Amino acid sequence: MQCSLCSSKAVYYQRHSSRHLCKKHFLRDFYRRVKRAVAKYKMIESGDKIALAMSGGKDSVTLAHTLIELYGKRRDLEFFAITIDEGIEGYRPPTVEIAKKVCRDLGIEHVVVSFREEIGLDLDEMVERGSRNACTYCGVFRKYLLNRTARELGATKLATGHNLDDETQTILLNFLNADIERLARLIPQRVQKGLVYRIKPLREIYEKEVVVYAIINNLPVSLEECPYSRFPARALVRDFIYEFEKKYPGRKFSIMRSFEELLPCLHKMYPQVELGECKICGEPTAREICKACELKRELGII
Template sequence: MKCQRCSKSAVIYQKYSNAHLCKNHFIEDVERKIKRDIRKFKMIGKGEKIAVALSGGKDSIALLYVLHKIFKNRPDLEFMAITIDEGIKGYREHTLSHAIKLTGELGIRHIIRSFEEEFKTSLDALTREKENAACTLCGVLRKNILNKAARELGADKIAIGHNLDDESQTILMNYLRGDVDRLKRMLPGTIQKGMVPRIKPLRSIPEKEVALYGFMNNLPVSMDECPYAGSALRNEIRDMLNNYEVKHPGTKYSLLGGYESISGFLRPADTQIVFCEKCNEPGSDRICKTCRLLGRK
């Protein structure tokens, strides 16, 4: 098939837009959506310092690359990358090498923190000791380290690689749970004391297109899945949404658009932020979730 915008061969067919696109027009389409959302939600302002959460997976690799491409001629902005090594044997070493390779090629400062360094343990060890699901442990502890590192480095924002699939899954999960508080916390620009604000430049890009964007730009893209991912509750929502998307193209965009339509009626999250009595990090209780999971008394 030919690209609908030129005579070159198409590399993708977007069912939701009924468009065939060649390599150049596909890359242009992805970057246009990212630039649009950055402007729309005022994700990056003048003179800001942005910390990119760089796991080394396909999403974070593409995120760092595209932000550098868009803003490399802006001397007022500073970008850095933060990688969290959870201690997942046979998996994290591989993605970490990709993160180190890309930051070296782009000349971007790269900070690596680990569970071992911060908590004197690893995710592998914790999953053997705790009853909690690995994804719960990983999510809470990784967020703790990432926020602390970004704050210490003076970052104004943390850019994370959540794509359209991630966002639509989260929205649907919160709808099904009736969790309005979490829906509020998803609002762009939400500010909470002690927490470095997060931005999601890839929020309108489908997961498969993020991967293709990486391949088209010769990025060190890893398609390996975390060995603990199979235990995540999110998988049920992901499979349901993917099946529905096949039958009804555009469903994921509809979920995101619907959420944006009602977001004007949601007040920003008013969760009471307190500082943990054990580690002095921000949380919603006198003992933060990180300390509770680690069994700190």
């Protein structure tokens, strides 16, 4: 099939625009949307030191490659990557190696932080010892370690690989759960003391396009799914949005735009609370004890 914009062979059919795109025009459109998202929310500014959350999966590897490609030559910016090793036997070690290779190839500093060294237990051990599901432990401790490590290394921003599919699923899931306050927090209103501001440069890129980008750039990524991934509610929402998008291309963008239109009202309804310090670890929290320390207590670590 021929590219809709030139005579070259197409590598991707973009359903929401009804265009076949060759490699050159796919990349041009991909980069345009990343730069638009970055500019819209001022994700990257002069003087920033940006920490890249690097799992070794398709999203994080594509994120790192894209940001270095677009902004890596700017002398007023600095990039480094953080990999969190949760300690999942058979799953995490290969992705850590991928992360190391990607960072070597891109020429950026890479820091690996492990649950065992920083928390005291691997995720596998937490699941055996505790009563919570694996995703609770993983989500809390990953965020905790990413933020702490990024802050200690002087980062001004923390970039994650969340794509359009991730964002629309989260928006709809929070709405269905009537968790409007969490919805309001998807895009922070301001920088909070102790928290490194999170940015999502791929928020307007389809998950499928992330995969295509990785393939055409021959990036070493892992497509393996975490053995603990069990999100029944999210899976239902994901499948609904997929079928809706399949029948009506572009509806993921519609969900995103609707959320953005509502955002000023959401921020007015739920103004960002001032954070204090956890009485145990000193990390920022809205409560006396942060969630990470609460889970540590449950696990008998502290």
